């Protein structure tokens with residue numbers, strides 16, 4: 001297949017790009033490099049610099065004959081989306097609509113979306129399966145849900161078949177060390193822990209230790225980015241072949257608390273990782289754990305790299321290297 005990865009120079013995109021190339025597909029990367037990195041673009045991928053808000057440029061690139069688009073270009077800081085919603089409306093919602101329109105216009109028939117467990121909001125039961133009600137507790141999650149709903153209409157009205165992949169907490173780096181770019185100003189737990197371990201930040205702020213969880217800190221389902229990447233390839237192939245759309249969770253089905261992540265990071269990095277317990281962060285659920293049964297059934301996919309050790313070891317290697 002010829003696959004256009006929109007946002008393909010980002011952290012997840014760079015792993016997805018390798019996964020498609022490894023399976024013998026041709027890859028194009030469309031990215032505005034706002035948070036994506038030039039060093040993340042695979043040498044065998046064709047690069048198109050551009051912004052999803054530039055409909056003309058998007059349309060011109062989509063005209064180049066693609067079988068599928070994978071849409072990974074979005075802002076993703078849940079906390080920030082609650083104070084700067086406009087940024088998320090424009091980039092995430094308008095940008096995605098532009099891409100759907102361009103795909104439909106140029107007869108690209110398969111669309112894979114980076115969606116998120118944030119569409120569910122505070123879980124009503126665990127593990128969270130795809131039938132769980134969708135009531136996002138932050139605006140970021142709402143933008144992903146809104147994009148999914150639009151995809152449903154483009155499927156019905158324009159025959160655009162899609163896979164919406166609801167990631168739980170993406171983490172880790174390529175186990176073979178081929179991705180070396182690190183995120184600037186991260187807000188997610190593991191990169192922040194790494195910055196503390198490397199000495200770039202003084203301490204980790206733990207957002208609340210009075211949740212109803214094993215140790216009071218937030219519990220999440222961390223899914224290794226290499227596992228995610230593999231699922232994108234399977235989803236694109238499956239949707240292209242079956243012409244059936246799907247909405248699936250991608251998670252490890254295991255829950256790790258903030259303190260468990262810190263413990264594991266202390267062991268692996270040998271750093272003390274000082275922490276400070278502060279107020280809860282708005283919009284954060286106590287616990288989020290996936291059921292990935294549907295992904296296993298539809299895609300024959302299962303997380304293979306998602307232990308705390310594999311996630312932290314592969315991330316630490318990249319941080320150490322980046323800091324000499």
Ligand code: UD1
Nearest residue numbers: 076077078116117118187188189192205206207218258284
């Ligand atoms: C959120 C979204 C998730 C999305 C991800 C992308 C929700 C419920 N989840 O994940 O779907 O894919 O953003 O960015 O909206 N923490 C600290 N200190 C820190 C950072 C985080 O204690 O400095 C804690 C959080 O309170 C949470 C856990 O660590 O319990 C993970 O947080 P984070 O990595 O930011 O991801 P989520 O908010 O779970």
